[in-house]
Structure formats: C-alpha cells, structure tokens
Amino acid sequence: MIVKVENVSKTYKNGVKALQNLSFEVREGEIFGLLGPNGSGKTTSINCILSLLKYEAGNIEIFGESMTPERYDLKAQIGYVPQQVAVFNELTVEENIDYFCGLYVKDKQKRKSLVDEAIDFVSLNDYRKFYPKKLSGGLLRRLNIACGIAHKPRLIILDEPTVAVDPQSRNKILEGIVKLNKQGATIVYTSHYMEEVEQICSYIVIMDKGQVVSHGTKEKLKAMINLGETIEITLPNRNEAYLDLFRQLPNVLDCFYKDRILVVKSGKGQTNIPNVLQLMNEHDIKYETIYSSLPTLNDVFLEITGKELRD
Amino acid sequence: MRIYFTRLKCLIRDKGNLFWAIIFPLCLGTFFYLGFGRLTMDSFIDTIDTYVASDYYSDLLVSQMQEVKINTDKPLFNVNVDKTKAELEQLLQDKKIKGYIYVENNEITYRVNGSGVDQTVTKGFLDQYLQISELIVKVSTTNPEKINDVINDLAKQRSYVKEILSGSNPKANRLNVYFFALIAMACLYGSFWGIGLVRDIEADNSPLAARVNITPTHKFKLIVTYFLAALTLHFSGNMMLVLYLKYLLQIEFSNNLLLIILTSFVGTIGGITFGAFMSILVKGTPEKKEGIVNIICLFLSFLSGLMFLDVKYFIDRNIPFFSYVNPASLLTDSLYSLYYYNSLSRYFLRLSILAVLSLIFISGTYFKMRGNRYDSV
Numbered sequence: 271m272i273v274k275v276e277n278v279s280k281t282y283k284n285g286v287k288a289l290q291n292l293s294f295e296v297r298e299g300e301i302f303g304l305l306g307p308n309g310s311g312k313t314t315s316i317n318c319i320l321s322l323l324k325y326e327a328g329n330i331e332i333f334g335e336s337m338t339p340e341r342y343d344l345k346a347q348i349g350y351v352p353q354q355v356a357v358f359n360e361l362t363v364e365e366n367i368d369y370f371c372g373l374y375v376k377d378k379q380k381r382k383s384l385v386d387e388a389i390d391f392v393s394l395n396d397y398r399k400f401y402p403k404k405l406s407g408g409l410l411r412r413l414n415i416a417c418g419i420a421h422k423p424r425l426i427i428l429d430e431p432t433v434a435v436d437p438q439s440r441n442k443i444l445e446g447i448v449k450l451n452k453q454g455a456t457i458v459y460t461s462h463y464m465e466e467v468e469q470i471c472s473y474i475v476i477m478d479k480g481q482v483v484s485h486g487t488k489e490k491l492k493a494m495i496n497l498g499e500t501i502e503i504t505l506p507n508r509n510e511a512y513l514d515l516f517r518q519l520p521n522v523l524d525c526f527y528k529d530r531i532l533v534v535k536s537g538k539g540q541t542n543i544p545n546v547l548q549l550m551n552e553h554d555i556k557y558e559t560i561y562s563s564l565p566t567l568n569d570v571f572l573e574i575t576g577k578e579l580r581d
Numbered sequence: 582m583r584i585y586f587t588r589l590k591c592l593i594r595d596k597g598n599l600f601w602a603i604i605f606p607l608c609l610g611t612f613f614y615l616g617f618g619r620l621t622m623d624s625f626i627d628t629i630d631t632y633v634a635s636d637y638y639s640d641l642l643v644s645q646m647q648e649v650k651i652n653t654d655k656p657l658f659n660v661n662v663d664k665t666k667a668e669l670e671q672l673l674q675d676k677k678i679k680g681y682i683y684v685e686n687n688e689i690t691y692r693v694n695g696s697g698v699d700q701t702v703t704k705g706f707l708d709q710y711l712q713i714s715e716l717i718v719k720v721s722t723t724n725p726e727k728i729n730d731v732i733n734d735l736a737k738q739r740s741y742v743k744e745i746l747s748g749s750n751p752k753a754n755r756l757n758v759y760f761f762a763l764i765a766m767a768c769l770y771g772s773f774w775g776i777g778l779v780r781d782i783e784a785d786n787s788p789l790a791a792r793v794n795i796t797p798t799h800k801f802k803l804i805v806t807y808f809l810a811a812l813t814l815h816f817s818g819n820m821m822l823v824l825y826l827k828y829l830l831q832i833e834f835s836n837n838l839l840l841i842i843l844t845s846f847v848g849t850i851g852g853i854t855f856g857a858f859m860s861i862l863v864k865g866t867p868e869k870k871e872g873i874v875n876i877i878c879l880f881l882s883f884l885s886g887l888m889f890l891d892v893k894y895f896i897d898r899n900i901p902f903f904s905y906v907n908p909a910s911l912l913t914d915s916l917y918s919l920y921y922y923n924s925l926s927r928y929f930l931r932l933s934i935l936a937v938l939s940l941i942f943i944s945g946t947y948f949k950m951r952g953n954r955y956d957s958v
Binding site: 317322342346352353358360365418 | 583584587592594784788789791792794796797798799958
C-alpha cells in the first residue's frame with residue numbers, strides 16, 4: 271500500500287468539518303483519482319496526507335509507515351504539485367526546477383540531467399530562461415508540475431493541476447501524468463473535472479462533504495447506478511407536449527428540456543435510440559441533431575448525492 | 582551553499598524589497614544632505630542686527646551682547662546704539678526693523694513687531710542675561726564673599742559644555758543625529774527580508790512555503806540559510822549607505838569605522854529578525870504584514886528622531902524605557918554615543934541590548950515556526 275488514510279477527521283477553526291472519518295487506500299502503480307465538487311475536502315485530504323495540516327482523529331501511512339512532518343525519508347520519495355502555482359517569480363524556469371530538485375537531489379551532475387529531463391517532459395525547452403511572469407497560464411502550470419516531479423519521486427500527488435488551463439495544455443498535462451505512471455510512479459490526482467478523472471484514473475474515490483460517497487474503477491462506479499443511456503435531441507422549437515410522448519417509451523427513467531434540447535434518460539439495458547426515432551417518425555417531430563451517450567461520473571455523483579459535481 | 586546562493590539571487594532580483602531596503606535609504610540620505618546636511622549651528626544662524634535705544638541703554642548689556650559669538654569670527658549680534666527710543670519705535674512701526682531694546686529703571690524691554698528666529702534668539706539671550714544678572718546681584722547682596730565662586734562656577738559650566746562637545750569630535754553637529762536615525766531606519770527596513778523569510782518558509786503563509794515544507798530539507802536549515810542570504814544582502818546595502826554618507830556626502834561619524842560597521846551589522850540582524858518576528862505575530866497576507874511593518878518601522882524611526890530631533894529628546898527625557906526597547910533608538914543612540922563620547926560603555930550598552938532583542942526576536946520566530954503541522958494552509 272502506498273497511501274493509507276484511516277478514519278481521518280479534520281475540523282477547521284471556523285467550525286467547518288472538512289473531513290469526516292475519511293478512509294481510502296492507494297495501491298502501488300495506480301493513477302488514483304480523488305473526485306469531488308469544490309469544497310468537498312480533496313485539498314484538505316492531500317494536505318493531511320502530506321502532514322501539512324493538523325487533524326483531530328485518524329491515521330495516515332505512506333509507504334507503510336506513519337507520516338509525520340519529520341519523516342524526511344518519506345518526503346524524499348514524494349512529489350507534490352499544488353493547486354496554486356508555487357514557484358519563485360525571481361527565478362527562471364530552469365532555475366526554479368533546479369532549486370526544487372536540489373531540495374531532494376544533492377548531486378549536481380545527477381540534478382542537471384533530471385532538470386533537463388523535466389524540462390523536456392513538460393515541453394518548456396524554449397522557455398528555459400523565461401521568468402514565470404512571462405509565461406502563459408498553461409505554461410505556468412507545466413512549470414508547476416516540473417518543479418514537483420523533477421526528482422523522479424515514487425509517489426506524485428497532483429492537486430487540481432489543470433485548473434484554468436487551455437485545452438491544449440490540459441491534454442499535454444494529462445498525457446504527461448499517464449507517462450509518469452508508466453515510468454513507475456504512483457499518482458494521486460485530485461480534480462472536479464470528471465472527464466479528466468475518467469480519462470486517466472484507474473481507481474476513483476468520489477468525495478462530498480469530507481466523506482467518501484463511492485469508490486471503485488470507473489466501470490464499477492457506472493455499473494452502480496440505474497442510468498443506462500442519455501439521448502439528447504435538439505428540436506427547432508420547444509414543445510411541452512412531447513415530454514409525455516417520450517415518457518411513454520419503454521425503460522425511460524426521466525425526460526426533460528434543457529433549452530431546446532430534449533433529454534431522455536433510459537435505464538440499463540438495450541439502447542432506446544430505435545424507439546426514439548420511431549416515435550419521432552410517427553408524430554412527425556422534426557429535429558436538428560440527436561446524440562446518445564453512456565453514463566458519466568457526473569451521473570454517478572448526481573444519483574448518489576442528488577446534485578451535480580459542479581454545483 | 583546552493584540554497585544560500587539561490588536565495589541570494591531571489592532577493593537581489595526582488596526589486597520592490599531592494600528599493601525599500603537599499604535604494605530608498607540612499608535617496609533619503611541624499612535628500613537629507615541636500616536639505617540640511619551642510620547645516621551646522623554656524624550656518625544655521627546669521628549675525629542678528631540688533632537695536633538698542635541710545636537714550637535708554639545699559640553699557641553692561643551692550644558690551645555683553647557685543648561679546649557673544651556664533652563662532653570665533655562671527656558675532657551673534659550686530660549692536661546698533663545710534664538711534665533714540667522714539668526713532669526706533671517709528672522704524673518698528675514702519676516695519677523697517679524687527680525689534681529694539683531699551684533699558685529703563687534697570688528693566689529691559691524688548692519690543693518686536695512679529696515672531697521669528699532672530700527675535701527668539703535675542704529674547705533667549707536677554708532671558709539668560711537677566712537670570713545671570715539677578716543671580717550675581719542676589720549673591721553680592723546676601724553673600725558678597727561668594728561672588729567670585731559664583732562667577733567661577735558660571736565659567737566652569739561654560740567650559741563643561743565645551744568639553745562634552747569637544748569630547749570625541751570637536752566639530753560636533755547635532756543635525757548628524759538625523760543621519761544616525763536614517764541608518765537606524767535602513768537597518769530596520771531589513772524587516773522586509775524577515776517577512777520574506779517567514780512568507781517563504783511558513784506553510785500557512787504561501788503556497789510556495791507549503792511546497793517547500795513537504796521537501797526533505799529541514800526547516801531549521803532553511804531558516805538559517807534564508808537568514809544568512811538576507812543578512813548578506815542587507816548588510817552590504819547598509820554598508821553602502823554608511824560609506825556613501827561618510828565618504829561621499831562627508832557626513833561626520835565617529836572615526837572608529839570598525840565600530841560603525843559593527844553597529845550596522847548588529848542593526849541589520851536586528852532589522853531582519855524584527856521583521857520575521859512581526860511576521861509571526863501579525864496575522865494576514867504577506868502584503869498586509871509588509872504594510873504594518875513598514876508603518877511600525879517608520880514610527881519607531883520617528884521616535885528615534887528621524888523626522889524631528891526633538892521627539893527623540895522628548896522620549897529620552899520622559900519615557901527613557903522606550904528608548905531601550907526601540908531598536909531604532911538603540912541604533913541611533915549607539916552611533917550618537919560613538920560620535921559624541923570618548924567612553925564606549927554607553928555605546929556597548931545599547932548595542933548589547935539590541936543584540937539581546939535580536940536574540941529574542943529570532944528565538945520567538947523559530948519557536949513559532951518549528952511548529953510541525955498547521956491549522957490551515
């Protein structure tokens with residue numbers, strides 16, 4: 271077990287109960303996703319794991335040993351990418367990575383090659399001599415990541431590394447995380463973007479109000495809910511009478527409008543697309559587009575908590 | 582060493598702090614110099630044209646007035662006794678003269694048409710003249726045999742004043758205290774580096790510090806290294822200021838350069854540790870802390886005589902304890918003692934107190950910072 275969080279509770283001074291008997295385990299080689307809406311306790315969990323925060327109850331182990339602020343031997347094997355960009359504005363890209371890498375690796379030659387590798391990894395070769403202020407948001411995030419992974423840690427914790435990042439940089443970051451995992455690092459990845467977690471994580475814990483609401487592989491999580499398929503039909507005009515028509519179709523769980531889009535949610539089983547198309551033909555319902563999608567983690571979260579991930 | 586040099590690089594490239602801690606005191610020193618750096622008591626007061634009524638005057642008074650000198654060549658009063666009281670009154674009404682003196686029945690009257698430096702100085706002289714005259718008259722009537730002792734005592738008092746002023750520096754200039762206070766302020770501005778130290782190491786102060794906290798580098802090592810980097814830079818800046826004032830602007834300091842350097846060194850430590858300590862005490866963002874510490878530094882410097890010299894004397898007279906706990910006052914007084922006194926005991930007392938205060942500041946900072954986990958980050 272790489273990380274073991276056991277019944278951890280944390281209450282802030284203002285009375286907010288950030289974590290309530292939180293428990294989960296991260297196994298070696300996983301990309302472990304911690305998914306939850308803003309304020310669900312993801313960052314608090316990470317800060318407790320890293321021994322930055324005090325907590326009233328529970329136990330945290332890393333690499334099978336109890337984690338405390340003095341466990342420098344454990345810290346030496348961890349890489350941390352904080353949610354906010356945390357680099358020195360007075361140092362260039364290369365100097366920043368070298369500084370943070372140097373807090374772990376003393377040997378100058380070894381460090382130089384690690385820094386070069388990290389710069390390559392985040393594709394910042396053309397920006398080596400740039401100061402952080404001259405970098406775009408996406409490039410800054412990549413620098414933030416490079417500072418946390420340059421020393422090739424065994425465990426890498428990334429706290430929402432893609433917040434406010436353009437799609438191109440986001441894809442690069444996600445590809446990079448998968449690559450790090452393939453190189454042997456265990457990853458703990460927190461996000462409120464379900465697509466990202468679905469895309470890269472092999473095991474997912476869904477959090478809400480400081481508690482684990484569900485956990486498992488994405489397939490397992492999706493199998494836990496009744497929803498099977500969501501069909502979205504864009505209509506030229508909204509007609510409330512159609513709702514009753516679609517609700518009469520077999521296996522339909524719910525039917526509602528999102529602006530001009532008619533959403534039909536069906537239960538597990540066969541696809542409902544042929545039935546929907548037949549109904550529209552029979553009643554001469556004109557449509558512009560029609561899409562069918564399988565359940566997402568948001569659907570899982572919605573079904574378990576009654577609210578959307580991004581509420 | 583690598584952490585030390587990288588930290589030093591960061592500090593040198595931090596233009597904001599560099600300005601406040603190094604450039605600003607240099608600029609202020611230049612402004613002080615341009616404003617009153619060349620002023621001494623010699624140049625501050627010119628010979629005052631004084632008028633004594635020819636029909637109501639006293640030989641003794643006129644001769645005493647003619648004897649008073651600003652320096653060996655420059656008399657304090659240019660006494661004119663060629664006009665009558667009526668003529669002088671007319672000139673006063675016409676605002677052609679600032680004032681005149683007449684003596685009637687042994688009573689001295691000084692008539693003026695407004696206030697100003699000349700009138701104040703003249704009145705001051707007349708008050709002193711009257712006091713001494715009364716004392717001599719009183720003693721000569723009650724104890725005539727002691728009149729010589731009194732005159733000798735008065736003469737001794739004068740020479741005693743001269744002795745103090747000529748102790749270590751024959752050209753002692755009280756305006757130099759402004760420059761001493763400026764050096765004290767520059768040392769205290771090391772506070773900004775102290776705040777930076779806490780900001781970049783205390784996990785609940787910044788994301789950067791949180792990141793540093795989860796590395797395998799010991800916190801004590803970081804504190805010492807960051808402190809040494811700040812000390813190097815700020816001490817260099819303060820030495821630049823001292824050398825700039827002493828050799829370029831020719832401001833008079835003690836001739837003991839080694840002790841001036843020592844003062845600046847202890848002052849720099851005091852400034853940085855003070856900032857770090859305040860940063861631990863004050864809650865809020867680093868910007869808020871910088872604002873508060875900036876105000877405190879300026880206030881402490883103000884109390885040590887940076888803006889108005891009389892404030893320092895007022896504090897020294899009425900709240901002496903405060904002068905012993907105000908780092909700015911301790912620094913100003915250390916330099917003042919070096920400049921004015923032959924004995925070094927006063928100097929070392931103040932410097933020792935400052936060293937002890939610095940020790941308290943750094944110990945307090947470390948004991949708070951060594952806290953392992955935080956309530957929130």
